[in-house]
Amino acid sequence: MQTLEPYLAEHPFLKGLDPRHLNIIVGCASNVSFDAEQYILHEGEEAASFYIIHKGKVALEIFTSDRGPITIQTIGEGDVLGWSWLIPPYHWHYDARAIEPTSAIALDAKCLRAKCEEDHDLGYELLKRFAHVITQRLEATRLQLLDVYGVH
């Protein structure tokens, strides 16, 4: 556990967090790794944790019956994977597949939700940071929707 703290403290997603809050988060964290092609999470499954990517590359996919899995976004080092753990009913909305060997820090969702309920300051701080990530993803998605390179 002690080894995770300095890394998390410097991670862009958690940088500048109150040490007390960081300590709580570290208490819910564990190291995980995935092989290339390994699915990290599947649509519909319970969102039991979220991941701070340390190294590697992960594809977010939607499976379509006619075209197979379509990658809608790739994320990598410095990114955060998953926010469905924050919002009821806590089920994943996409598939996530490691496309390179990927190491990450998993944060236990139940543990963190409980801590956030106990300490709303922590909850608010985390929500602000997730809101930022969600906004960026939404903006990127909107630009993708524009199909700017297509012939119109």
Added chain:
Amino acid sequence: MKSFITEPMIPKPFRIHRKLKETHDTYTIELESTNGADGFPFSAGQFNMLYVFGVGEVPISISSDPSMPKMLKHTARSVGAVTKALLKLKSGDVLGVRGPFGSRWPVEEAVGNDVVIVAGGIGLAPMRPVLYSFISHRDKYGKIILLYGARTPEDLLYKRELEQWRGRFDLEVKVIVDSATGNWRGNVGVVTTLIPRIQFDPLHTMAMICGPEVMMRYTLKELQSRGIKNENIFISMERNMKCGICLCGHCQFGPKFVCKDGPVFCYDQIKELFGKREI
């Protein structure tokens, strides 16, 4: 009796040496002069007016190496009547060329700096001469980073060269597509999302952007948030160029003429106009 028409208004015949298929709708045509001239000096960023016999003319940026003026290359996408006719021509056919026109990328000015090139779609074509120049004088520059966004993996231009560039240790090349099916191992998303992932010295970095206006708008925001100053950001604008020599009025962008003052502009000089609607 002198001709009424200025020399730059008269297309010169060039023969298609080779035609390369880049994607399902985009080709690169390689041109050589029919009268064995000494070549066609141009600067990275400039464009030519290409004339298809009886059909019309279209402005296309030059995408070849400025240090090899005997072989002109243009990459064009089949979207309008003229480009469709242009790309139906075969090797050995002759087309007309007027140019080169317009401003250039700040290749010289970037010496000693890091360089971030952000290209979107067909916007990689006018950036290729820049990359050739950087690579042949590699030691004069700091980091050289190319971020390239396209619609799908199938829409990527210059795939072989991209692979070569990516294989070099002295270039950082990141490619991203808007959507992909399962067998694509690269990045998926918007080209702007690559910007936070690269490292450069913001105070000594020149950025060059070429792509659709909306893509350039969001790219600008990301580059600015990384601390690159407006006077070190260059963008390439597109307008309806007809004459190429600042006489027909078509390519106006506020007080600027894209054919003469552009297509490459320093962002600082057009920041009041860029992003305004329907200018």
Added chain:
Amino acid sequence: MNIAILENDHLQTLIDVLRKRGYQVIGPTLGEGAIVYDDLNSTANLPIGWTDEQDGGIYRLKKRNDKALFGYNVGPHSWKKYLLPSELRLWKIKRNGGSFQIVTENEAARKFAFVGVRSCDIHAILIQDKVFMNGQYIDQHYTSQRKDTFIVAVNCGKAGGTCFCVSMNTGPKATFGFDLAMTEIIEGKNHYFLVETGTELGAEIFREIPHKEASEKEKCAADDVLKKTAEQMGRSMDTANIKNLFYRNYEHPRWNNVAERCLTCANCTMVCPTCFCTTVEDVTDLTGEHAERWRKLDSCFTMDFSYIHGGSVRASTKSRYRHWITHKLATWIDQFGTSGCVGCGRCITWCPVAIDITEEVHAIRESETVIGKQKTVVKEDVHANT
């Protein structure tokens, strides 16, 4: 200044001398229900005794109660009809084995003598000179026509309902850019022109025409006429800091207002003596062996004008009107160091819905003054409370 008197009866001699020297003499004449420019072989072709009534969207010919030769203002034509023809073949091309060969047009430039050029139109010609002859590339056709153009200016004896040359500093008196300038004087039975020479060539030609020196009193007659004309201006425009006025107001509700009226018919650009935009058209014959390229006058009011693949940059009426007026009054100054408007009023007269460039400027300027005043009031209130 050397001012001479040319009797009305001797004006024909001027035309004859010009023709003898190889000039195609062009001047105002009645046609198409208006006063238009056409060949002028005789003073009888001039609209003698006619005048025009002009206002927003209104142009009407009327009889005068004298025999004035130039007693009207500018009509729908301007001299760009000759210097920047609406259609010009640039070259012909033919297939030649596997290649092609271009045949350029080698006609001799025509020598034009323009008679009856108003001061505003001289300014317009000089503005187009800057566009076509002053840049990195010059327009060879325009330049060859312009080189031999002989200009006989006529100072305006009255102002039209849509004139505002005084605001634009372009009239009513021609002060430069002419070979000869005339002021028409009718006093009872006396009908003569006070003639000023502007160039050596003008003086040389004038020497071939019977004339006499003007007395001091007669010289003053011209000034009196022009003073009266200046006071009659149908319109006015406040041009103070006009460039920045437009640069500040790219987003202004007035553009929506004008867009509700504008038909994007392009009349204003066609009648404007400075509008210079052209397009090219490529045509081919049925065999496909020969093709031609034509240059044609174009207008920024069409959708095609700003078309790039995917659509027009300026798709809305609002953006097209804004582009036109902003070009005329603001961006032109950055591009060519001069306003693109000479105050001739043609765009007002020939607009089918009477959109008035002076009124649009006024509306935008006025809106700023109102906002400015409100700000001042607020400031004063703050002071009152402290």
